[in-house]
Amino acid sequence: MASTMRRTVVPLFVGVAVTLSGGGCAEPATVCGKEPASPRAEGEQLPVKISPRQQPPAADLTGTRIEAALAPKGPGLLDQVEHQLMSATVRMAGALGDVRAGECEAVPETEPGVGGSPYRCTVTYEGIKVVWKVRLTGTDGSLTRFRYEPVTGVLTARKVYEAAGFQLEKESPWRCDKMPALFRVEEAGKPARYRCQQRFSECDSNKGGWRFWWEYSSVSVDENGNVAFVASKQR
Template identity: 30%
Template sequence: MRIGTTLLGIAVVTLVTAGCGGSGSNDNASRPADSAPPKSGKELPVAITSAEPGLLTVETLLGALPPEPTDDDAFTEHVLWKMRKSTVAMAGIPGKTSATCEGGKVSEEPGVTTRCTVTYDGVKVPWSIRFDEPAGDLKPYEITNTGQAVLTAKSVYGEFWREYNQASKHLRCGRMPDVELVASGQDTGHRCQYASSADGKAQWVNVRVSVGEDGVVFGSGRSPGSP
């Protein structure tokens, strides 16, 4: 019997649930002035003014994938389906995917790593699977992402609106590619910002953007002069 886990870097990949997105927080966001946007600080070019209807839900996640393999299908097909599912979950937006493994088949030999690739809207995301030594009748294995994730501009803009629109009426982000391969859990270099009225003076607060196993994650708010 095969027993597997799916790892993104070192974190277990979890299923996206309806209405849930990245794990950022707006706890540090103070209420902004309700009039004009801040005049001081660098204003990012993309205004975030409404919700993104295309953000991923359980239904749209499954709708973006082929039917889940059955018990009659080859084990490799089950592995590739799981990799595609986890990749779409990271992207946060439904996209076209395909997947292959080197040699066309997953090796079940203990200690042997099979490298696979999921293509999401043209971006190639590397994965691998390795079986450990059997434990009785059990054949444990791990599906692992190599530490790279998919960032989508729509997911960033949509999640920023969802997480910060109650804290500020003025939201902006930098321009970013429609789809981009980034380091998982690391600062992507992209920024979003919200208006905050600190000490009665409106100012922009910059927020770091990263991508984790569940999608977009926003870092703590930083002062306008911070990178």
């Protein structure tokens, strides 16, 4: 996300009234001094205030905890794939839950020259089906080598709020929509129905001083299954 933007624009010549007192000259007043403590920002203010955090989202959800919660890995090549996708789905959501392997099926090649065999696999998390794009690239003894990325996603509100707080800057407040505890992302990398916002500011003494406004981002997941904030138009 973009960091806080504070721009101070001062004209080359500024005409100000000067008050003479005791033979001295007062310093010219400026409208671009210290930023106001509680400014009113343009745009709709979303309801949930985000608190800053030092740790990444769902930092307590370790690989060991996830692995302990999953069913044992099967012996087949696709069993290894499905097991890894269940783990990745839990990590994406940001909380342990009822996660179950779906199906993996071969799909037509859409990226000639990339190599490997393309598959479409599904995982169900708390009743929500998550689709993954998988490419088997080979085997190494009993291990299967493959790459994967989400086609759809699943997120918890907690994961989103913590992701926003992790990248929150002290001078740039964040707020978000009130989101359901668990929701589906219809398409990875594309805006979902929920938004967060970041406050920006600038000062231009030619235009009367400080201006504050909200800029909005739609919640999504990226190609690694992490929370993504997709920039959207200011409202």
